[in-house]
Amino acid sequence: MxxxxxxxxxxxxxxxxxxxxxxxxxxxxxxxxxxxxHLVDADNAARWVVEPGRPALAQIAEHFGAGVLQTDGTLNRAALRELIFKDPQQRAWLEGLLHPLIREEIKQYLARAQSPxxxxxxxxxxxxxxxxxxxxxxxxxxxxxxxxxxxxxxxxxxxxxxxxxxxxxxxxxxxxxxxxxxxxxxxxxxxxxxxxxxxxxxxxxxxxxx
The missing domain is CATH 3.40.50.300 (P-loop containing nucleotide triphosphate hydrolases)
Structure with missing residues (x-):
């Protein structure tokens, strides 16, 4: 054979x-x-890119000030949300920073797929x-x-x-x-x-x- x-x-x-x-x-x-x-959740990718130690979090803190961080160094989402919804320009700045990073994160996780x-x-x-x-x-x-x-x-x-x-x-x-x-x-x-x-x-x- x-x-x-x-x-x-x-x-x-x-x-x-x-x-x-x-x-x-x-x-x-x-x-x-x-x-x-194999499934990738965009909401999870959005959380991963702003974890402590990732460059995006440092840039966000530098831009908006330490008030957007919790005492343990993680992102204070409520504080950040309040800032960006008051000011469309700040929201645009944040989206400009995060959207390409989220897209890259999604791409990396999709590339690991073994399913059809x-x-x-x-x-x-x-x-x-x-x-x-x-x-x-x-x-x-x-x-x-x-x-x-x-x-x-x-x-x-x-x-x-x-x-x-x-x-x-x-x-x-x-x-x-x-x-x-x-x-x-x-x-x-x-x-x-x-x-x-x-x-x-x-x-x-x-x-x-x-």
Whole structure:
């Protein structure tokens, strides 16, 4: 019997997973992880780049002053948020510093993927240049009333705050217009799991996400 030549491993293609606040992105992402799919969370990457000892944190402290640091040397997110939301120029400075670093961090973690495809889960996938890193977009979608209800319950916040966050994110219509696939997540967790499994089997047949 002649041994077959080892086939070169194909590089995983990247699926972007996004959705508005309260849509159930994290629950959907976990279903993919349970199926053995490599996943990178943009929110985690945003936290990693400002950890103590990383250059970004020193630059932030130098620019905004020591008031943006906690006593243990970690970033005081609440203090920083207050400063940048008062001043659009400061927000632009911070985004200019962090977005390229976050993008690089995401790239490094995606490069480690061993699964047939990998996932970048990001609430701001379509609002930032992160969408350029993916070959296909999956939107987790729910009616706005459900988003508000879930988020108020989950974050113990009020409806006005949730509506303000919704305004800052891409509109539901825009997200849907840019989606390759959509899961309407207004049922129970078992249904969400079955929808993810259905798409997963489709994704395994794709080359380069198409």
């Amino acid at each position: 002649i041994a077959s030549e080892p086939q070169p491993a194909t590089k995983p293609w990247i699926l972007g997973l996004t959705g508005g606040i309260g849509s159930g992105k994290s629950a959907a992402a976990q279903c993919f992880v349970d199926l053995g799919i 495809y990998a996932i970048l889960v990001s609430p701001l996938l379509l609002e930032t240049s992160q969408h350029q890193m993916v070959q296909r977009v999956l939107v987790i979608d729910v009616p706005e009333a459900v988003q508000i209800e879930r988020t108020v319950l989950r974050d113990k916040t009020n409806e006005a705050q949730v509506r303000a966050i919704l305004k800052a994110q891409a509109s539901r219509e825009e997200r849907l217009s840019r989606a390759d696939d959509v899961i309407v997540n207004d049922s129970d967790p078992a249904w969400l799991k079955s929808e993810v499994e259905r798409l997963h089997h489709v994704y395994l047949t794709l080359r380069g996400g198409q």
